[in-house]
Amino acid sequence: MLVNTLLLALREIRRNVLRSALTILGIVIGVAAVIVMVTIGGGATAQVTEQIASMGSNLLMVRVGQHRGPGASSAAPAFDLADAQAIAREIPAITAVAPSASQRLVAVYGNQNWSTTVNGIDNEFFKVRNWTVDAGRQFLDSELRAGKAVCLLGETVRKELFGDQSPLDSLVRLGSFSCQVVGVLEAKGQSTFGSDQDDLVLVPLRTFQRRIAGNQDISLIQVSVAEGRSTDKAKSDIEFLMRERRRIIGSENDNFQVMDMKELTRMLTGTTQILTALLSAVAAVSLLVGGIGIMNIMLVSVTERTREIGIRLAIGALEREVLLQFLVEAVVLSSFGGLVGILLAVSGSVGLARLLNIPFIFNPGIVLIAFLFSAAVGVIFGYFPARKAARLDPIDALRHE
Amino acid sequence: MPAQVEQQQPPPLVELQGVTKIYGSGTAEMQALRGVDLRIAEGEFVAVMGPSGSGKSTCMNILGCLDTPTGGRYLFKGVDVGALSRNQRALLRRHHLGFIFQGFNLLNRTSALENVELPLIYRGVPTRERHRRAAAALAVVGLAGWERHTPGELSGGQQQRVAIARAIVTEPAVLLADEPTGNLDTARSLEIMELLTAFNREQGITVIMVTHEQEMAAFAGRAILFRDGLVAEDQDNGEGR
Numbered sequence: 067m068l069v070n071t072l073l074l075a076l077r078e079i080r081r082n083v084l085r086s087a088l089t090i091l092g093i094v095i096g097v098a099a100v101i102v103m104v105t106i107g108g109g110a111t112a113q114v115t116e117q118i119a120s121m122g123s124n125l126l127m128v129r130v131g132q133h134r135g136p137g138a139s140s141a142a143p144a145f146d147l148a149d150a151q152a153i154a155r156e157i158p159a160i161t162a163v164a165p166s167a168s169q170r171l172v173a174v175y176g177n178q179n180w181s182t183t184v185n186g187i188d189n190e191f192f193k194v195r196n197w198t199v200d201a202g203r204q205f206l207d208s209e210l211r212a213g214k215a216v217c218l219l220g221e222t223v224r225k226e227l228f229g230d231q232s233p234l235d236s237l238v239r240l241g242s243f244s245c246q247v248v249g250v251l252e253a254k255g256q257s258t259f260g261s262d263q264d265d266l267v268l269v270p271l272r273t274f275q276r277r278i279a280g281n282q283d284i285s286l287i288q289v290s291v292a293e294g295r296s297t298d299k300a301k302s303d304i305e306f307l308m309r310e311r312r313r314i315i316g317s318e319n320d321n322f323q324v325m326d327m328k329e330l331t332r333m334l335t336g337t338t339q340i341l342t343a344l345l346s347a348v349a350a351v352s353l354l355v356g357g358i359g360i361m362n363i364m365l366v367s368v369t370e371r372t373r374e375i376g377i378r379l380a381i382g383a384l385e386r387e388v389l390l391q392f393l394v395e396a397v398v399l400s401s402f403g404g405l406v407g408i409l410l411a412v413s414g415s416v417g418l419a420r421l422l423n424i425p426f427i428f429n430p431g432i433v434l435i436a437f438l439f440s441a442a443v444g445v446i447f448g449y450f451p452a453r454k455a456a457r458l459d460p461i462d463a464l465r466h467e
Numbered sequence: 468m469p470a471q472v473e474q475q476q477p478p479p480l481v482e483l484q485g486v487t488k489i490y491g492s493g494t495a496e497m498q499a500l501r502g503v504d505l506r507i508a509e510g511e512f513v514a515v516m517g518p519s520g521s522g523k524s525t526c527m528n529i530l531g532c533l534d535t536p537t538g539g540r541y542l543f544k545g546v547d548v549g550a551l552s553r554n555q556r557a558l559l560r561r562h563h564l565g566f567i568f569q570g571f572n573l574l575n576r577t578s579a580l581e582n583v584e585l586p587l588i589y590r591g592v593p594t595r596e597r598h599r600r601a602a603a604a605l606a607v608v609g610l611a612g613w614e615r616h617t618p619g620e621l622s623g624g625q626q627q628r629v630a631i632a633r634a635i636v637t638e639p640a641v642l643l644a645d646e647p648t649g650n651l652d653t654a655r656s657l658e659i660m661e662l663l664t665a666f667n668r669e670q671g672i673t674v675i676m677v678t679h680e681q682e683m684a685a686f687a688g689r690a691i692l693f694r695d696g697l698v699a700e701d702q703d704n705g706e707g708r
């Protein structure tokens with residue numbers, strides 16, 4: 067009986083191909099939006115997580131101000147070198163402390179120029195970030211102490227300024243001063259949302275403070291916690307120390323932030339969440355519109371087929387059999403929309419993932435849920451028209467023109 | 468004497484007691500049946516006659532459990548149909564009644580075979596047996612080889628015969644036929660009448676048939692004449708033709 071009903075539904079849908087196709091459009095878009103959202107969002111999150119893991123799960127970032135979500139931060143006095151030294155001196159269980167300051171500048175070589183971020187660092191930076199130098203060398207202690215005009219280039223900057231040439235020993239101009247290239251950093255690759263990790267120039271911290279910033283400010287202190295020791299403990303120790311050093315008392319809010327990788331992940335995936343919320347709204351509206359479309363078409367279909375319904379009832383079809391027939395038709399229609407949406411979304415996600423440079427992670431769970439949801443839309447919005455059909459009076463239905 | 472006979476017999480297959488049917492209301496009120504009393508026993512072949520608008524189809528619809536009377540009672544095998552639920556009446560139609568409509572009422576864009584199969588589907592007959600029985604029913608009405616044709620591809624007479632095949636394929640207890648030969652030439656009509664007579668004689672199917680033609684009514688063992696929503700005459704033809 068159910069097989070017959072199913073075949074019947076398929077035949078009815080085939081009879082109105084164009085109408086059926088237009089009807090399921092809303093469901094297609096809704097289902098596709100849900101799947102794309104989850105797939106791309108999942109890929110982006112996975113990438114962020116992986117990047118952060120590559121930085122080391124034992125990394126703590128001490129930053130100025132309070133960062134609440136992407137972009138939002140409040141102004142606060144900067145750190146200085148003494149803060150970093152205090153952390154290194156007083157916090158147990160840490161292996162490296164890397165203070166740094168940064169500024170966006172244009173790097174110029176010959177007639178090539180490239181806008182990039184210049185970071186003032188010391189050699190601890192390489193330890194906390196697990197970063198190595200590909201060609202050339204790190205800074206010498208003498209260069210760090212004296213604030214020499216030397217620099218290391220990120221892979222992107224090297225490529226933009228030097229192309230195929232070797233940059234070593236060349237002079238690159240950063241804003242108003244020139245520095246000698248002593249090395250090129252190992253390539254780390256593109257990160258999420260187009261931010262390129264290799265788009266940077268490193269100079270000794272002292273050089274940065276004297277020649278570029280003109281002050282002693284430190285904007286970021288990166289701390290590496292010893293293997294097997296609690297990052298939470300180190301985090302709260304640093305917070306306590308910094309509150310003391312910055313004279314924050316009692317219930318006053320911190321004007322700095324110690325972020326571990328969990329918080330960093332949350333901050334970096336903030337954009338994904340906004341995107342997810344947006345696409346969820348699109349999906350919800352599409353599914354609603356799709357459902358209403360199906361209800362509308364089923365009502366039309368019931369009216370068109372009143373005589374058929376009359377014949378079926380006259381021959382002895384029960385109310386629930388007629389109800390089932392139209393309900394199955396609505397569900398077949400909407401699940402078909404779901405299937406098309408799934409196919410569209412999966413192929414679209416593969417392309418989009420490649421475009422955004424994030425991994426494509428197939429999530430069978432969400433595909434199943436989306437499919438069931440589309441079927442449920444059919445049940446919900448198909449029920450009313452189906453009931454209308456089932457409740458028809460056989461003799462009235464037979465007389466219907 | 469009739470009273471004595473009735474005492475010995477089981478309850479009639481169908482019985483109408485003072486059945487009235489009113490269409491519309493107020494000034495548009497139309498009294499199609501004005502108190503019909505009728506008893507038909509199992510195995511009878513009854514012809515229903517009467518002028519157009521006298522209430523024949525209305526009465527058939529009530530007998531077929533498609534419509535409900537405004538007043539009076541309808542007993543099927545002694546059961547008051549008025550007391551049955553919608554679903555119970557549907558089951559009564561499914562298992563005991565076959566209906567040949569005045570219009571053909573076939574499913575459009577659906578093959579003759581599938582049209583005939585329809586009542587078997589609702590009876591839950593397995594696919595293979597369904598095909599076999601539907602094809603056999605079509606053969607009985609002389610439409611072997613026309614199984615794949617849709618109503619749109621069949622003549623009026625052929626459509627009428629598909630409708631007959633659909634009504635008999637379930638071998639119902641009662642066959643209600645509203646002008647089954649209305650669209651057929653005399654030769655075809657006579658063939659159909661032979662068919663109905665055969666069903667009646669050989670399978671004991673009770674046949675109630677509306678017709679305008681005396682020639683067709685002659686096949687029946689009993690003729691009922693309707694006039695203005697009332698049974699005007701009820702005469703026994705003996706063994707019919």
Ligand SMILES: Nc1ncnc2c1ncn2[C@@H]1O[C@H](COP(=O)(O)OP(=O)(O)OP(=O)(O)O)[C@@H](O)[C@H]1O
Nearest residue numbers: 490491497498499518519520521522523524525526
């Ligand atoms: N649905 C309806 N609404 C209003 N009036 C109706 C309806 N059906 C039938 N009638 C009226 O009831 C009366 C009896 O109609 P019915 O169809 O029973 O006649 P009939 O004897 O079958 O006629 P015919 O031989 O032309 O088929 C007619 O006057 C008709 O106009």
Ligand SMILES: [Mg+2]
Nearest residue numbers: 523524569645
């Ligand atoms: Mg009539």
